[in-house]
Structures are given as structure tokens and as C-alpha cells.
Amino acid sequence: MRTPLNLGMDELRQRLLHMGGLAEQAVDRACQAYRERDLARCQMVLENEGLINAAERDIDELAFDILARQQPLAGDLRFILAVTKINSDLERVGDQSVNIAERVMDMVELPAVQLPVDIPRMAAAVSAMVRRALESFVEGRAELAQAVLEMDNVVDRMRDEAFILLVKTMNDRPEVTRQALDALLVARNLERVADHATNIAEDVIFWVRGADVRHNVGQDTDANAGEAVKE
Amino acid sequence: MRTPLNLGMDELRQRLLHMGGLAEQAVDRACQAYRERDLARCQMVLENEGLINAAERDIDELAFDILARQQPLAGDLRFILAVTKINSDLERVGDQSVNIAERVMDMVELPAVQLPVDIPRMAAAVSAMVRRALESFVEGRAELAQAVLEMDNVVDRMRDEAFILLVKTMNDRPEVTRQALDALLVARNLERVADHATNIAEDVIFWVRGADVRHNVGQDTDANAGEAVKE
Numbered sequence: 001m002r003t004p005l006n007l008g009m010d011e012l013r014q015r016l017l018h019m020g021g022l023a024e025q026a027v028d029r030a031c032q033a034y035r036e037r038d039l040a041r042c043q044m045v046l047e048n049e050g051l052i053n054a055a056e057r058d059i060d061e062l063a064f065d066i067l068a069r070q071q072p073l074a075g076d077l078r079f080i081l082a083v084t085k086i087n088s089d090l091e092r093v094g095d096q097s098v099n100i101a102e103r104v105m106d107m108v109e110l111p112a113v114q115l116p117v118d119i120p121r122m123a124a125a126v127s128a129m130v131r132r133a134l135e136s137f138v139e140g141r142a143e144l145a146q147a148v149l150e151m152d153n154v155v156d157r158m159r160d161e162a163f164i165l166l167v168k169t170m171n172d173r174p175e176v177t178r179q180a181l182d183a184l185l186v187a188r189n190l191e192r193v194a195d196h197a198t199n200i201a202e203d204v205i206f207w208v209r210g211a212d213v214r215h216n217v218g219q220d221t222d223a224n225a226g227e228a229v230k231e
Numbered sequence: 232m233r234t235p236l237n238l239g240m241d242e243l244r245q246r247l248l249h250m251g252g253l254a255e256q257a258v259d260r261a262c263q264a265y266r267e268r269d270l271a272r273c274q275m276v277l278e279n280e281g282l283i284n285a286a287e288r289d290i291d292e293l294a295f296d297i298l299a300r301q302q303p304l305a306g307d308l309r310f311i312l313a314v315t316k317i318n319s320d321l322e323r324v325g326d327q328s329v330n331i332a333e334r335v336m337d338m339v340e341l342p343a344v345q346l347p348v349d350i351p352r353m354a355a356a357v358s359a360m361v362r363r364a365l366e367s368f369v370e371g372r373a374e375l376a377q378a379v380l381e382m383d384n385v386v387d388r389m390r391d392e393a394f395i396l397l398v399k400t401m402n403d404r405p406e407v408t409r410q411a412l413d414a415l416l417v418a419r420n421l422e423r424v425a426d427h428a429t430n431i432a433e434d435v436i437f438w439v440r441g442a443d444v445r446h447n448v449g450q451d452t453d454a455n456a457g458e459a460v461k462e
Contacts, residue, residue: 064312071302081295084312085319167409174405178398181412 005070009079012062013138016083016090019055020134022048023090026097027130027193031123033104034186037112042101052094059087075210082207086137089196089203093130096189096196103189107182115176115183116165119190122158125151126190129197136201142208148201155194162187236301240310243293244369247314247321250286251365253279254321257328258361258424262354264335265417268343273332283325290318306441313438317368320427320434324361327420327427334420338413346407346414347396350421353389356382357421360428367432373439379432386425393418 002010026045033041063084066072072080129151136144166184170177233241257276264272294315297303303311360382367375397415401408 064308067298067312068304068308073299077295077299081298081315084315088316088319167412170401170408170412171405174402174408177401177405177408181398181401181415184412 005066005072005076008062008066008070009072009076012059012066012080012083015055015059015062016086017134017138019052019059019087019090020130020137022052022055023093023097024127024130024134026052026094027100027123027127030097030100030104031120031127031190033101034107034123035120037104037108039105039108042105045097045101049094049098052091056087056091060084063087075207078207078210082137082203085203086200089199093193093196096193099189100186103182103186107179110179110182113176113179115180116169117162117183117187118158119183119186122155122162122187122190125155125158126194126197129155129194130200133197133200133204136204140204140208142205145201145204145208148197152194152198155191159187159191236297236303236307239293239297239301240303240307243290243297243311243314246286246290246293247317248365248369250283250290250318250321251361251368253283253286254324254328255358255361255365257283257325258331258354258358261328261331261335262351262358262421264332265338265354266351268335268339270336270339273336276328276332280325280329283322287318287322291315294318306438309438309441313368313434316434317431320430324424324427327424330420331417334413334417338410341410341413344407344410346411347400348393348414348418349389350414350417353386353393353418353421356386356389357425357428360386360425361431364428364431364435367435371435371439373436376432376435376439379428383425383429386422390418390422 026048029041029048030045032038033045063080066080067077129148132144132151133148136142136148163184166180166187169180173180257279260272260279261276263269264276294311297311298308360379363375363382364379367373367379394415397411397418400411404411
């Protein structure tokens, strides 16, 4: 028999997954908009932000409600706290997608130029991180979450590389400074999405293992490799 | 007589204040380092990040412990949830300070140049936001928190202004592109600190009023003015 607590937690999990889907979609659309210089897609990202914000609020309220009424213990309590943290991170993924869409809207007004940065490749890596972080949550698998922490380093390297090449471009070709800056900021936004995926993965590990892997505490794991300053 | 729950919540409040002090100090030091091109201060910011990370972990553990053992209700439960969210934001303020310090370390290697951006003024506004957000928490005063939401718009405008002028500088004087970019990224980091102060203020209002002002729900307030996409 399902207890009210179990039912509440199932509902919470469902809603968080729905929220995750919205956040993933927002990133993917913003990056497609970048690739295709597509203002209509930018508009969709901006419009969907309201949905993501509303979903965040609902999840927080449900979590509060469950804590207040059911007073869950130990593993259940950890799960609910993890959900509220993952929830915040997903909302911020939505915010980053809006930022990317805004940069694309700026770019589209300027002449298209070739730039030494592979944003689609970076976007694919970042999307995979978000997707895998959510999978690790659905399946409650700490080792999947662990893989996300490792992917974060790859994205950080891509961002550093983009940074160096784009600054060089600004120096060499001042006439495309604005476009290069837009691309640089998109790369930064993607890096931040990756940081949120990392946070989610850490929260999953916290929930599954009952250990705090944040800030180099998970000695028996490679979590340290995933620890990075968020920008 | 103080109950275990009351004692736990007092302890939680004290630790969060200490954490807030560390985060504030980190921002102030990073900005002073910018003003004075001071590598020693950058180093202090980098070194103190470990303290902030440890403080975040301790607070989360204490909050979990109180929830598990004391099963607080209503206002107390809201307070503890607010603390865990404020805690994350303070840790991220520390991360932003590290980012600023790293930008300063890059700048110091380059020739000093005059740039059309008043970083110290922006830093003062942002520090005031963090300080006031923490005050609103200590005193449990929603109207102080409300003032923080309004200050966020001012900081956003400063960032936009800096953005426009610094891009123009990059175009007009390609030889100082790197310095202009460093300043632009410092301005962005400060804007993000302001966003975290805004998040904290929203959490204080959530706790004090029991209402969720996030995402334009607080109809009887000016909270809408403070709602902004976080970058």
C-alpha cells in the first residue's frame, strides 16, 4: 500500500522530471537558435521561462507541504532536500537559456561571421550533462552522477579554449568584436549550465550515498575532479 | 526555557551569519584587489574559499539534523528551508569573488589603462545589497529585503552601461581589448553577486511573510521590479 508520504514523493519526482524536461528543452532551443540565427526560437525560449518559474514554485510548495505534513526521516528527508536544490538549479538553467537567446538576438542584428569557437559542440556536451544528471536522479544511480562531475572538466576546458581564441579574434579583427563577445558570453552561459548540471549530480550523490561530495569531502570518489568554481 | 529546536535554530542562525560575513569579506577583498591591483589580496580570496565551502557544508548538515530530529513545523520549517537556500547563495557569492580575483590576477599582468567603467561604485552597490540582505535576515524584516530587490535594478543598469562602453572601447582601442574584457567580466561577476543578494532577499520574504515573492507572485509588493533573469 502506498502511504501519503510515498504518494507525495512520487508526485514530487514526477514534477521535478517535468521541470527538468522544460529546462533541457530551453537549452536545446537556445542553442539551435544560435546555430540557425533563428529569432522565432529565441522568442519561444523567452516565453517558456514563465512556465519554468511556475514549475519551480509548485515544486517548492509541494516539498514544503510534504515536510510539514509527513515529517519524513533519513533517506526520504534527504531526497526531498535534494529535490529542492535540484529545483533551483533547473530554474537557473532556464535563466541561462534566456541569456543565450538574448545574445543570439543581438548577434542576428549583426553580419554573420566565422568565429573560432564550436558552440554547437559545447552545447551538445552541456546538454548531455543535464540529461545525464537527470537520469542519475531518476534511476538513483550515484555512478551516473559521478560521470557528470567528470564531464564538467571537459566543458571548462572548452570554455577556456573559446575564451583565448575569441579574445585573439577581438584583437586581430576589431570589426567583429561584438560578434566575438556575443559568442564568448554564450560559451560562458553554457559553462554555467554545466555547473548547474554538476550541482544536480552532487545533490543526487548526496541523496543516494548519504554523503556530501561537495567540496572535496567524498574521499572515496573522484568527486574532487568535478569541483570547480562556478562562474 | 529553550527547547532543543530553539537551540538548534539559534545555532543555525549564528553559523549562517558567520558564513555571510565570510562571503561579504570575499567580495570586498576581491574588489579592493581590483582597485589596488593587489595580488596578495587575490591570494587571500582564493585561500578563503575553502573556509566558505566548509561553512556551507556544516550549515547544510546542521539543517538536515534539525529537520530529522526536531521535525519543525510551519514558520520554523520555512526558516530552515530559507537557511539552506541562503546558504547556497552565500557559497556562490564566494565563488564569484574567486572569479573576480582571477580576473584581477590576469589584469595585473597587463599594462594599467583607464577604462570607462566605475567598478568600485558598482562594487559598493553590490556589497550594500549583500549586507542589507543579511540584515533583513537577522532582523526578520521583509521591508529591508524588499529594498534589496529594488537595488538590483540599479546594478543591472550599471552592468548594461559598462557593457556598452567597454565594447566600444574594444572597438576603438584594440590594444586594450584584454583589459576591457577583464573589466567587463568583473562587472558581470558583480551583477551575479547582486543576483545572489536578490535571491537571499526573496528567501527572507518567503520566510517572514510565508509568501513566495519569487516570479511575480507577491502581488501586494514591488517584488516584480526585482525579478530578473540571473546570468
